Structure formats: structure tokens, C-alpha cells
Amino acid sequence: MNVSRFGKKIATTSGIGRLMEDLGNALSQNTDMLMLGGGNPAHIPDVQKYFRDSMENLLQDNLAFEKAIGNYDPPQGNIEFIEAMSRLLRKEFGWDITPKNIALTNGSQSAFFILFNIFGGAYQDGTEKKIMFPLAPEYIGYSDVGISEDLFVSIEPLISHEDEHIFKYHIDFENLNIDETIGAICVSRPTNPTGNVLTDKEIEKLNELAAANKIPLIIDNAYGMPFPDIIFTQAKLTWNENMILCLSLSKLGLPAVRTGIIIANEEVIDMVAKVNAVMSLAPGGIGPAIATDLIRTGKIINLSRDIIKPFYFNKVQAALIQAIHELDGINFHIHKPEGTFFLWLWFPDLPITDTELYERLKKRNVLVVPGNYFFPGLKKKWPHKNQCIRLNYSQDSETFSKGIKIIAEEVKSL
């Protein structure tokens, strides 16, 4: 079939497409697979009860269900949800925002497709601009969303060692060049895959750099505050007219409703709404129908702070202790888990590539994600890219225990 360059790229090289397919096939062919790959949040019964209650209220209300499924929302997204969100953010953070500063998308993944192609690619004056990821590793889902070729750039991070086995990546500001070829800066905070939470100082510096260059700073807050609040360290959440903050209902426990939330200045929100209209007429309304009351009443904050955060905090402590115990005898480092539900393992002496390790583990019924997928825009050859794997510890602890034992055995056997 004759397709555009974008079509060809998606058909032949889409990393996330290939990986999602591979993980899906491996799981469907073998139900005994230990799933430490993928990005699903845990099914937390106390959290699911809130969603079930919301759904039951919706069904029992005289017309609410029919309204939720029977009407298109405006391209900007469900008005009641947006108004509730605007009030919540004003109250929680004191930000000067109105509903005109918020748009919904079908999952935040769609938000990144829209934003990266608005700020990156060919401009009307004939110039081409790129999206800068100032910290690698960075979220795999960004990799293939550019309609134009080569949309992303990134730089190697600085590495600090907190102790024998715990390390942390930092932005190398000395080598971070923001010039007229950059259309926007983007970071995930907390970062998928590493669990890094960029410090307030790093965010402040990025904000200054973006403002000085009159480009937006996009912050992917899929795991951050005020929900789902999977952050185990102190961090301030800020917003200003030059920042684009992306939130999501997914990691709260609602990935299937596909609701992403963009907070930005009115001009950006207007553009996002117009792209929504072109791409899908309107964002879906089921997520807002389930979550609006949780937002209006502020329960979404309690849910996140009192149930979700402690749930993952307990899990990460156990996973970390177990990983350090099992991997004893190997040269390994784990990224300081400051947020998300991933552990990022680095084996500096790995004699094979991360992909080969992934394949070997798959044969032993353990699914992980090879680290090399998480370096969008970093072209430079760097052995580190092939020395890491990402583990999801959000599922039941038995799965993690068995999985990490096998990973340790496999790496020791090399």
C-alpha cells in the first residue's frame, strides 16, 4: 500500500506499537506469564468501590446515564467536569485559572500527539522545530507521535549515586541548549520509566529557560499531584500561563475511560479543542460522568492521598527490599523510586543487550520492558541505553516476588 511518510513510520518502526503487540501476544499465548511489563495501574478494591458507586449513582439517576451516553460533549470536553476541575485546582493550589484554561482529550496520550505536533514540526515561516526532552530516559509513549520525522531531541543525563545500589538521574543544564530550533520542552514528573521526580529547582530552571525562549514547558503529570498522587517525595506543583500541565484519570485506576486533562493558557486550549474536533469530534464523556462528583466534592484528593499513595508506597518499599536482596552478587543499580509504580534496574556489566535479556526472560515466563525504548530523541550511542530494564510492581506481590527471583537468576547465569 502506498502511504505517507507518517503512515510508513507507524507501519514499520513504531516502537510502542511493536512492544504493546509483543506484550499482548505473550500474555494471550501464556496465561502463566508474570506480568512485570506494561503500564496498568493496580486494581485497588477501596478505589474501585468509589468508581462502582459513581457508576451506580449514574444509573440510578433519572436522566444522567442517558445524558452521559446520548450526547456529544463540546470539543473542549465535558463542561461540568471542566468547571469542577477548575474550582478544585483554584482551591488546592490557588492558581488563577478558569474553565477556559482546561481541555479534555481521549487519554493524555492523545494530548501529547496534539501538543507535540502543534509545537514541533514545520512552522509557517518555513522553519522546523523540535520537542526537547531535557532528561533521558523518558516515557516510551512519546517516541512515535511526531507526524514529521525526527521530532524529538534529548541529552544524556547526569548520574548521582545515593548509595551502593541507589542512583538518580539529573538534568545536565550545562549541556542543555535551548535555541530557536526548539518548539517546546517536555518532561514527565514523576518520570516513567524511572520513578524520578525532578526537583523543584530543576522545574524552576526549565520554566525560566522556556519563558526566556518564549516556548512552553509541558509537564506530564500522569502520576503526580493532586491525583493520583503517586509521589513519595516532597515536590511542589506549579502552573503559569507558559506551562502546559497534562493530567490523566488513568493511573487513578481508570485507564479504560481514556480521559486526559490539559491545563494551559486560553490560546493553547482553543487549539487543542479544535484538533479534538478534527480528530474525534469530542472527547469521550464516560470518564467525566464517573469522576465529576469525585472532583466536585474533593473526594478525588482524599482517595489519592489516603488510599492510592500509601498503597503504592507500601508496594515500592517491599519491591525495593526484595529486589536488592535477590540481586545480591550482581553489579546493579536501581533508580531512586520517588514516584510512579516502576522500578528501573541498571546492570552496568550486562554482557548482552536489554532486548536479549527481555527475550530470555520472556522464555522463562517473565515480562519486563527493555530499557532502550525509553530514550526518545537521544541519538547518541550510549551503552547505558542497553543496560536497563523497567519493572511494574503494581500487580500482586507474588507476581513481583517470583519475577524478580527469575530476573536475578537469569542475570547471574550470564
Ligand SMILES: Cc1ncc(COP(=O)(O)O)c(C=O)c1O
Ligand atoms: C508518563 C505517562 N504519560 C502519559 C501516559 C498516557 O496515559 P493515558 O493516555 O492513559 O492518560 C502514560 C501511560 O502509561 C504515562 O506513563
